[in-house]
Amino acid sequence: MPDIYLDNNATTKVDLAxxxxxxxxxxxxxxxxxxxxxxxxxxxxxxxxxxxxxxxLIGAEHDSEIIFTSCGTESDSTAILSxxxxxxxxxxxxxxxxxxxxxxxxxxxxxxxGYTVHRLPVDKCGRLNLEAYKNMLSDQVAIVSVMxxxxxxxxxxxxxxxxxxxxxxxxxxxxDAVQAVGKIPMMLQDTKIDxxxxxxxxxxxxxxxxxxxxxxxxxxxxxxxxxHQERGRRAGTENTASIVGLGKACExxxxxxxxxxxxxxxxxxxxxxxxxxxxxxxxxxGDLNNRLPNTTxxxxxxxEGEAILMLLNKAGIxxxxxxxxxxxxxxxxxxxxxxxxxxxAAHGTIRFSFSRFNTMSEVDEVLKxxxxxxxxxxxxxxxxxxxxxxxxxxxxxxxxxx
Amino acid sequence: MWDYSDKVKxxxxxxxxxxxxxxxxxxxxxxxxxxxxxLRLTLKVNEDTEIxxxxxxxxxxxxxxxxxxxxxxEIIKGKxxxxxxxxxxxDIAAELDGLPPEKMHCSVMGREALQAAVAxxxxxxxxxDHEEGALICKCFAIDAVMIEEMVWANKLRTxxxxxxxxxxxxxxxxxxxxxxxxxEKVLKERGETFNPEAQTVEKPIVAxxxxxxxxxxxxxxxxVLNSLRPQLMxxxxxxxxxxxxxxxxxxxxxxxCSGCQMASMTIAGIQQRLMEVLGEFIRVIPxxxxxxxxxxxxxxxx
Numbered sequence: 001m002p003d004i005y006l007d008n009n010a011t012t013k014v015d016l017a018x019x020x021x022x023x024x025x026x027x028x029x030x031x032x033x034x035x036x037x038x039x040x041x042x043x044x045x046x047x048x049x050x051x052x053x054x055x056x057l058i059g060a061e062h063d064s065e066i067i068f069t070s071c072g073t074e075s076d077s078t079a080i081l082s083x084x085x086x087x088x089x090x091x092x093x094x095x096x097x098x099x100x101x102x103x104x105x106x107x108x109x110x111x112x113x114g115y116t117v118h119r120l121p122v123d124k125c126g127r128l129n130l131e132a133y134k135n136m137l138s139d140q141v142a143i144v145s146v147m148x149x150x151x152x153x154x155x156x157x158x159x160x161x162x163x164x165x166x167x168x169x170x171x172x173x174x175x176d177a178v179q180a181v182g183k184i185p186m187m188l189q190d191t192k193i194d195x196x197x198x199x200x201x202x203x204x205x206x207x208x209x210x211x212x213x214x215x216x217x218x219x220x221x222x223x224x225x226x227x228h229q230e231r232g233r234r235a236g237t238e239n240t241a242s243i244v245g246l247g248k249a250c251e252x253x254x255x256x257x258x259x260x261x262x263x264x265x266x267x268x269x270x271x272x273x274x275x276x277x278x279x280x281x282x283x284x285x286g287d288l289n290n291r292l293p294n295t296t297x298x299x300x301x302x303x304e305g306e307a308i309l310m311l312l313n314k315a316g317i318x319x320x321x322x323x324x325x326x327x328x329x330x331x332x333x334x335x336x337x338x339x340x341x342x343x344x345a346a347h348g349t350i351r352f353s354f355s356r357f358n359t360m361s362e363v364d365e366v367l368k369x370x371x372x373x374x375x376x377x378x379x380x381x382x383x384x385x386x387x388x389x390x391x392x393x394x395x396x397x398x399x400x401x402x
Numbered sequence: 403m404w405d406y407s408d409k410v411k412x413x414x415x416x417x418x419x420x421x422x423x424x425x426x427x428x429x430x431x432x433x434x435x436x437x438x439x440x441l442r443l444t445l446k447v448n449e450d451t452e453i454x455x456x457x458x459x460x461x462x463x464x465x466x467x468x469x470x471x472x473x474x475x476e477i478i479k480g481k482x483x484x485x486x487x488x489x490x491x492x493d494i495a496a497e498l499d500g501l502p503p504e505k506m507h508c509s510v511m512g513r514e515a516l517q518a519a520v521a522x523x524x525x526x527x528x529x530x531d532h533e534e535g536a537l538i539c540k541c542f543a544i545d546a547v548m549i550e551e552m553v554w555a556n557k558l559r560t561x562x563x564x565x566x567x568x569x570x571x572x573x574x575x576x577x578x579x580x581x582x583x584x585x586e587k588v589l590k591e592r593g594e595t596f597n598p599e600a601q602t603v604e605k606p607i608v609a610x611x612x613x614x615x616x617x618x619x620x621x622x623x624x625x626v627l628n629s630l631r632p633q634l635m636x637x638x639x640x641x642x643x644x645x646x647x648x649x650x651x652x653x654x655x656x657x658x659c660s661g662c663q664m665a666s667m668t669i670a671g672i673q674q675r676l677m678e679v680l681g682e683f684i685r686v687i688p689x690x691x692x693x694x695x696x697x698x699x700x701x702x703x704x
Contacts, residue, residue: 112583304439306404306464310414323464344462380420380468382431382442382460399433399440400518400528 003316004362008202009151009179009295009353010320014245015204021248022206025241033238034227043240050247054211057250058177058196059187067212067230068243072178072199073102075212076145078223078234079174079195080106083143084115085221087172090142094171096120096128096157097338099147103176104334120146125287126155126339133162137169144173148180148196152322152335152351153286154295156180160191167192172218178202178210182253183260183292194218200242204355205249209242256356264354265293267363271352272296274367279374281389285341285349294354297322299336299345300374302383302393308350311373317366322349344383344393406465407499413469418476423458430519430528432511439463439508441471443515445478447523452483459515466498466505473497474512483520488690489513503543538580541573542670546584552671553588555633559600561585566602569674614680620646626679627653630672641672644689649682652689 005013025046031039033047051063060066069075080093080103093110095103097119107117118136120128128146137144144166149156163173174195180186181196182203188196195218200209214220214233226235253260272284281301300308305323312319322333323346336346352366378384383393390396406414426444433440439462446456457479459471474494478486491509495501501509521528535547552558552567561581565572571581586596614622620643627641634641642654655668673686 302462304463304467307414307468310411310465314415347462380417380460381462382440383462397431397440397442399431399442400514 003318004358004365005318006352006354006358006362006366007318007320008355008358009154009351011201011207012204012355013357014201014206015249015252017252018205018245018248022241022245025244029240033240034229046244046247047238047240050243050250053247053250054198057253058181058198058213059185059189060213061189062216064231065214065216067214067234068238068246069210069212069234070208070239071210072100072176072197072202073210074223075197075199075210076100076102076174076176077106078212079197080110080143080145081223082195082219082221083172083174084110086219087142090140092116092118092138092141094118094120094133094136094141094144094146096122096146098122098126098150098152098335099145100151100176100178103145103147116140122338124339124341126150126153126285126335127287127290128157128162130158130162130165134165137166137171139170141169141171144171146173146175148175148177148186149184149292149295150286150335151179152333152349153297153339154179154292154353155286156184156290156292159193163192163194179292179295182250182257183294185257188213188215200246200249203249203253205246206242209239209246211246259356261293264356264358267358267360268294268296268352268354270360271363271366272298274363275370278367278371282374283345285336285339295351296353297349297351299341300348300350301345302381302389303348303374303377305348305350307377308348308373311376312350312369315369315373317369320351320353322351323347404466404502404505406469406502409473409497409499410466410469410501413472413498414465417459417468417472419456419458419472419479420460421458422460423456426456426458428519428523430515430517430522432514432518433462439467439511441467441511441515443471443474443512443519445519445523447483454478454481454483454486463508463511464505466501466508467511469498470494470501470508470512471515474516478516483523486516487520489516503540504537506543538584539568539570539573539577542569544568544570546580549581549584550588551637553585554592555636556603557592558603559585559589559594559596560598560602562602566674566678568671614682616646619680622680623651623676623684626676627672630675634668641668645692650685650687651676652687652692654689 025043029042031043033040033044051066054066055063069078093107093115095107095117111117120133122128146157146159146162148159159175166173172194173192175193176197178197178199179202181198194215196213198211201207220233222233224235229235229238275282275298282298285297285299305321309319309321322336336349382397383389423444423446426446428445428447430443442460444458445454448455457475459475461468461471477489477497491513494509494512495506518528535545537543537545538549549564549568549570553564556567558564558567561571561578564570564581571578589596623643623646627643631640640656642656643651644654645652669686673684676684676686
């Protein structure tokens with residue numbers, strides 16, 4: 001069996017139809033869209049088409065609200081820094097404890113520059129307290145930035161409602177929607193969301209292309225200044241082939257939206273049900289009734305995630321983990337910590353994230369190997385004894401910690 | 403995925419001595435909270451010979467934690483307790499053909515479990531003496547706690563100072579922002595403000611131009627060690643010069659320093675300092691690794 005890819009929240013395979021759409025823009029239509037000659041002519045038209053394809057996927061009112069950027073991170077930074085620059089008297093930012101580092105690291109750095117950052121906590125299911133949020137809103141807040149869906153658990157935040165509340169308080173609202181766009185339907189023109197970030201490679205477009213949606217009328221200051229590209233809001237020669245690719249990917253995402261929310265969801269549900277039934281002492285994290293259709297994050301107690309991933313990898317299965325050891329730093333996942341997942345479980349979380357390219361037989365294959373992997377690692381674990389955890393695991397094993 | 407050696411993978415996929423040893427009379431339980439790794443080491447020690455007859459491990463941890471535990475049990479089986487205590491975390495890492503810098507603490511955990519088990523066998527209480535911080539300098543595996551302590555102890559003011567004293571930031575330089583953040587924090591606590599343009603702390607050192615005689619070299623080394631002693635003693639440790647052979651200085655790290663997992667870094671730090679002061683290449687090696695010297699008397703009698 002070929003390798004099974006269940007790490008689609010990390011990145012996705014570029015759809016072949018997207019590659020086909022892109023190819024002519026490397027060779028035949030290589031012109032700079034700003035030029036006035038026939039090499040450029042078709043390119044400008046292709047960008048315009050891509051802009052409307054993106055517009056349609058997110059339900060924006062105008063195609064000029066779509067600004068192409070290099071990635072989701074650039075869109076996030078542009079949104080937040082723009083809000084601060086445009087409103088120099090407002091020195092506060094509201095965000096959450098479970099945002100992507102693209103937001104959190106930027107906020108940490110802004111804090112050092114003297115801004116006040118409010119980080120909304122989450123409960124054990126990863127949900128926000130809207131009452132607490134309401135109390136934070138004031139005329140001191142320059143921008144609220146809340147992710148549409150969490151990358152680790154898939155938990156969806158009520159951003160439409162939160163944008164309404166921000167709007168009522170006269171505060172700008174940005175959402176990092178890189179995990180949500182293309183997986184769940186949205187109609188931005190019916191919301192008060194001012195800015196929204198998209199990352200191409202999360203929806204079967206290539207890496208290196210992103211979008212910042214900017215509601216018409218929202219005060220804006222560009223991050224990159226230079227040429228007049230993107231109406232002067234994002235200078236730099238357009239990544240034409242990738243923009244065309246992203247447009248095609250958005251068109252396909254609309255086509256597959258129902259499939260994503262039925263067939264892909266069915267694969268996810270079968271995998272997590274199968275795992276919960278077969279493997280003792282594991283549980284699903286996040287808000288189970290309000291999640292992306294493609295994501296499940298399962299905590300396997302008393303074992304560690306990187307070890308699970310290495311054995312999965314050996315079996316030809318790709319997933320990811322919230323464990324400390326996989327992050328490249330030594331910090332365990334801030335999302336798991338924010339949800340107060342106990343330490344013996346937080347380190348053993350595995351995220352399986354699906355796409356339309358997965359199949360049910362792949363789910364069966366994972367279900368075949370997963371119980372053995374967990375059992376083998378538990379055999380090595382000081383918290384495990386024979387067929388179950390040792391009695392009172394926390395007391396039975398009390399290592400001296402460095 | 404980490405770039406693990408084949409040996410790490412082999413010990414992870416086929417761990418040796420997994421599980422608790424029946425009838426164990428030495429048990430060590432340690433963990434590293436920052437990585438969420440924990441290890442229980444069980445040994446069966448022959449009470450007459452103090453030879454470790456059997457060793458087993460139970461590990462809650464990542465691939466390299468399991469591999470480090472596995473290889474540790476292989477290394478120490480058949481050794482006496484005293485021999486086993488000489489196993490350093492570098493020995494464990496070397497046996498695995500190396501570990502990524504972020505994962506060196508897995509080998510440290512192995513060594514600590516061993517110390518804890520031996521202490522348990524001897525009825526002593528083992529105390530960990532090292533606080534582990536976030537890894538700052540990936541080139542030289544130096545953590546935040548280490549840098550902070552050095553900044554405090556030596557009143558360091560600039561990134562260059564930190565590099566001179568700890569080596570941190572002396573490689574790819576991408577951690578300089580993090581080092582500046584530490585400097586900013588400590589200087590604030592000291593009531594100063596961080597100024598990236600500040601003069602580096604005066605190096606009490608002018609490199610000698612003429613080659614040193616061995617006597618001059620020993621004297622200089624003593625001088626440097628004396629200047630470092632206060633900060634080592636502040637951490638409950640000490641350093642003693644045992645022998646100088648050519649350009650190798652053999653030292654005894656005592657007190658907290660001897661068991662400290664950063665002993666090697668301290669030794670590296672001392673070596674760096676010596677090289678600057680003496681203006682020549684010096685290797686600092688723990689006296690325990692000194693080749694047995696044949697005494698002149700014995701040689702005469704032979």
